[in-house]
Amino acid sequence: MMESTSLYLSPTIFFPNYQNMLNSFKIYMYTPPNPLSFSSPTESLFFSSLRTSPFVTQNPEEAHLFFVPFSSNLSTRSIARFVRDLKLDFPYWNRTLGADHFYASCAGLGYESDRSLVELKKNSVQISCFPAPEGKFVPHKDITLPPLERVTHASHAPGNRTARYLGFARYNGVKESNLLNELRNDSDFLIESQPSDGMTLVGRLGSSGFCLFEYGADISGIGEALRFGCVPVVITDRPMQDLPLIDVIRWQKIAVFVGSSGGVKEVKRALDRTCKDDECEGLRRLGVAASQHFVWNEMPQPYDSFHMLMYQLWLRRHSIRYARREFV
Incomplete structure (x- = not known):
């Protein structure tokens, strides 16, 4: 009965799993190719929250997921070059062809011919703005950012509600x-x-x-x-x-x-x-x-947008291990 009347899809799993995430989740952030700039304030707030969060580790060997940071205005050619450099400098991408990596892009990535971009789009988790650009969102893999509220001075629904x-x-x-x-x-x-x-x-x-x-x-x-x-x-x-x-x-x-x-x-x-x-x-x-x-809080709070986004990433940490093969 609780499952069918609850706000959550699986409340008996969500709450203990959320606590487990807080205690265990580790993310390694690659160094971006240049100073980051974002087209969306939500995207910017997500990045600043992640960068200063306890989820970030300096030890890639203990990371569950890897964050690939790049600016909103970076060209697809530059993104492809960045991913190719990650493959050369680190061993982690090639273990899963990027399936345990994620990136943020409100514009979303299309389907490009470059091998690195194909792997990034097909395998890595894309964090998009909501609603996601049509044709640039892969269900069950990608995630959307909860929208940023524009009213912050009132904290809850008014009492004695009368619908005019x-x-x-x-x-x-x-x-x-x-x-x-x-x-x-x-x-x-x-x-x-x-x-x-x-x-x-x-x-x-x-x-x-x-x-x-x-x-x-x-x-x-x-x-x-x-x-x-x-x-x-x-x-x-x-x-x-x-x-x-x-x-x-x-x-x-x-x-x-x-x-x-x-x-x-x-x-x-x-x-x-x-x-x-x-x-x-x-x-x-x-x-x-x-x-x-x-x-969205400047200093993230329990169960807010940032932490719920992290929880969705946590659910995706068991990445598919793709078999390596040579591309023609």
């Missing part, structure tokens, strides 16, 4: 879909561009039963929605395989997923089904609990 709107969505000003136009003309939904300040946004989240996100647009506010008790509704017409923390939490327990083809009627039907038998409150309660995992 059925749903709230922020329009990112880039592309307005047909569904968004339909929602804008329905008085049950509030659709607006970025609120003027953080308190206004908190008010929107606190007065809306659901927060709508079109997958592929700006979905970075999903952690904020969870924290303030606004149940995320992800609008997508294809399976989502790059959800943050997908190895750990039951997303169906904290969010609603609905297609766009049925328009507003389909969205409303999905929300009506969700709210039967007090299921809304269950989603909201577990969502608020899950929100602790979507917080």
Whole structure:
């Protein structure tokens, strides 16, 4: 019963395994080819957190995984050269063809012809931003960074919650879909561009039963929605395989997923089904609990985004040992 009602996919395994990770996990960081710069603040925060964490070891012989650091603007040719140098200078890549290595790249790597890049893309764990670039994410191997929250001055969902709107969505000003136009003309939904300040946004989240996100647009506010008790509704017409923390939490327990083809009627039907038998409150309660995992701290704290990302890497430490063979 606990397994089916829990936020976590396997709570009896997660908590002791998390403690084991804290006590045992070791990562060796290669020296980058040049000073690092990142295109995303989340990517930068991950790197600074990792660099100063107790997970890093100076002894590669005790490492479970190896981090390959390179800047966001580094060319694929330079990345390939960096990996080739690692092969020559260290014995660790060649033991697994890079399967016990990982790297961070919000842009993601494509499929290149260079052997080193092929091994990096195919075998190593890629840490991407969320949502991951289409065609540059390998499910079950790669990981996405929980998005960085933009509201930090309020710490939890407001009490005595009254839903003024059925749903709230922020329009990112880039592309307005047909569904968004339909929602804008329905008085049950509030659709607006970025609120003027953080308190206004908190008010929107606190007065809306659901927060709508079109997958592929700006979905970075999903952690904020969870924290303030606004149940995320992800609008997508294809399976989502790059959800943050997908190895750990039951997303169906904290969010609603609905297609766009049925328009507003389909969205409303999905929300009506969700709210039967007090299921809304269950989603909201577990969502608020899950929100602790979507917080990035300058000094990492237990169970925050950084530690949950490390836990997903920990789950991947038992890398596949590829047999060595000569390439033509």
